[in-house]
Amino acid sequence: MKLFYSPFHTFVHKVLVTAHECGHWDHMERIATFPFKNNQGEDCGDSYDISQLNPLDKVPTLVTDDGQSVFGSQAICEYLDSTARTGKIYPEPGPKRWDALCRLSLCDSIFESTVQMVMEQWKPRDQWNMGLFEWLWPKFTAGLDSLERDAKRGWDSFDVGHAAMLHAISYLGFRAEFYEAKDPIHPNFNWRDGRPALSAWYDEALQRPSVQRHYNQPFEGDDSAAACQAAVRACLDLRATNGA
Ligand SMILES: N[C@@H](CCC(=O)N[C@@H](CS)C(=O)NCC(=O)O)C(=O)O
Missing domain, CATH: 3.40.30.10 (Glutaredoxin)
Structure with missing residues (x-):
């Protein structure tokens, strides 16, 4: 393939x-x-x-x-x-699967919205649509807070929702480091702030061979x-x- x-x-x-x-x-x-x-x-x-x-x-x-x-x-x-x-990495139908699919959905949305913000910032500064940033930020912070609560409870296996979490969270870091244009609302945003459980989960998950490859x-x-x-x-x- x-x-x-x-x-x-x-x-x-x-x-x-x-x-x-x-x-x-x-x-x-x-x-x-x-x-x-x-x-x-x-x-x-x-x-x-x-x-x-x-x-x-x-x-x-x-x-x-x-x-x-x-x-x-x-x-x-x-x-x-x-x-x-x-x-x-897709659990059988049941609560674990719905949980994995919801995290997949949440993190795909965070990722795609972050791409939208990056593309918005390809325009000259005075043309940025501030409404876009104001609309998206509360979703990002609420979404990450929800993942922090999940991470505090912990998981007993690695699922597709975790793959999506790694994707979205690492892209948030990439956006902050790679692009010169700083976010107009949260210029110093760090997803780790106030999210110790998610942060610890992320650092451990990054060590998986499927990521390191x-x-x-x-x-x-x-x-x-x-x-x-x-x-x-x-x-x-x-x-x-x-x-x-
Ligand atoms: N929902 C799609 C989104 C894919 C997507 O937005 N890909 C972007 C790159 S991150 C792309 O190919 N954009 C090209 C375009 O929009 O023309 C997925 O999860 O695969």
Whole structure:
């Protein structure tokens, strides 16, 4: 199978953690895809366009060994879990599963909202929509506080909600460190402040082999647009052969 994703290993990727936990790591080709670099050159060969695999032209997008596209990180994680070669990270139906799915949903929302804020700050300072920040911040703080209460109670296993927590929380740190533009409401925000249980859980979870395998590690492979387009063509050929 092939995974098209943005190889910024400066934060934890939920789909990579899931792939590793479920025993797919060595059976998954990782294709560097930078969706925001699309359409910047006149030559289509310079593009990371994957719209023939995913109409939204978004990462992550997975193409199975049968040539079927599975897109949206939630769909990908579920696919990886249901075809797991080793461990599974979706609990059986019941309270533990609903808890994991709620944390997945909460953290995906925090992650996507953080991306929205980052993109807002690509604009000149006087054009930032302050309403966006005012709307999102109470959700972030309430969400993180809820995770702190959960972490105080603790968990007895690692699930997909934890993979999403690592993804969202590490991205909050990445945003604060990597981007020059400071948040207009909380310029010195540190998610750890007042959240000792979540902080301790996070530091321990970061040590998992599924995280260490990619987090802060260089991308292994060719990250050029040409390599991405070659992989897209291979997927389309496979799809045509299999009628997927
Ligand atoms: N709900 C999707 C969100 C994916 C997403 O927003 N991906 C962004 C990068 S973080 C993207 O590819 N954006 C390109 C675009 O919007 O054109 C998921 O969880 O997979």
